[in-house]
Amino acid sequence: MPRLKLTLEYEGTRYVGWQVQPNGPSLQGVLEGALAKLLGAPVSVRSAGRTDAGVHATGQVVSFDTERVLPMKAYVMGLNSLLPEDVAVVDAVEAPEGFDPRRWSRGKRYRYRVSNRRSRSPLRRVTHWEVFAPLDVEAMRRAAAHLVGRHDYSSFRAADCQAKHAVREVWKVAVEGAPGADIAFVVEGTAFLKHMVRNLVGTLVEVGKGRKPESWVADVLAARDRKRAGPTAPAHGLVMEEVFYGEGPPPRTPGALADADEDEG
Incomplete structure (x- = not known):
């Protein structure tokens, strides 16, 4: 078949x-x-x-x-x-014999889009989070470096996340664009917890607004406490952009596979 x-x-x-x-x-x-x-x-x-x-x-x-x-x-x-x-x-x-789109995944790329214009954009209202306050893109880029690596991301999981543990490996958190224009947060990793990408973005935007220092992001990560992080960014700015595959199912280590009953992004 x-x-x-x-x-x-x-x-x-x-x-x-x-x-x-x-x-x-x-x-x-x-x-x-x-x-x-x-x-x-x-x-x-x-x-x-x-x-x-x-x-x-x-x-x-x-x-x-x-x-x-x-x-x-x-x-x-x-x-x-x-x-x-x-x-x-x-x-x-x-597909190859035995292919499973979740279990054969070696990772995913998500893109979160922000419109940083001073006024609202009718064309972007369902595809971008509209943040009218000017964002410090360079500060967000520096803060994002704290989020890359293999960590316990408990501070960035939804309160009702059903994953058995919060250890994940994030390869990349890039901040693209310029203040006053369109800004994108590009996140790549092995797997993601429920609302994880949106919580990462909400936290970085706090830095971009000048409400928190860049070093605060490292403190939030280390705290393993969702209450310490920024707000959850709205769902409509998030795009599941690509799923990465190899020739077969990858070797698994703890944290490299999202739980089967788990929501992502």
Whole structure:
């Protein structure tokens, strides 16, 4: 039975998140519905990560098994004709045997977008966090260096995060852009805790506003206490940009795999 791997792009504004939930439309639900129409049978998909309500993606990865053999273009052109306009398949390939989009992941890249203009932007209202106070980008860059490495990120996890531990490895926290314009926080790592990226961004913005010194970020990390960190940045600024894979499942060490029932970003 073939296993297919799809890469998705979506705007998460009107969805309750990736996972099927009883309180509204989910991205998993609309994708499985479209696949059922295309293939003529119910389909269950696995994802690389569960994005929260309002979070977007340009590189979400899913897989599923099907007995029906179709050309790959059917999973792009055909499936896109059945999906709503805010969800699209951007790539489709046959996956290697045993492929699992979450467990084969070697890491992910998230991008968090901030509009630092002095006035509101109607075009950015669902894709950027609008911060009108001028941000010190250089200070945020220096503060971000404290967040790179292998650490216990308890200070940056949601209060209801279900992960068994908070040890993660972050490869990169880059701050791109300039004050008064568009600013992006690019975060790469092996796996992420619930709201972790949004909490990292909210903490760095406190430094950018001049409310906290750069060294405070290191103190927050060391405290392992969510109450010490900055506010959670709004969901709509976050994009799941890319999932990294190798030739097979990577070797696992503690902290290198997000718990299967865990939300990310």
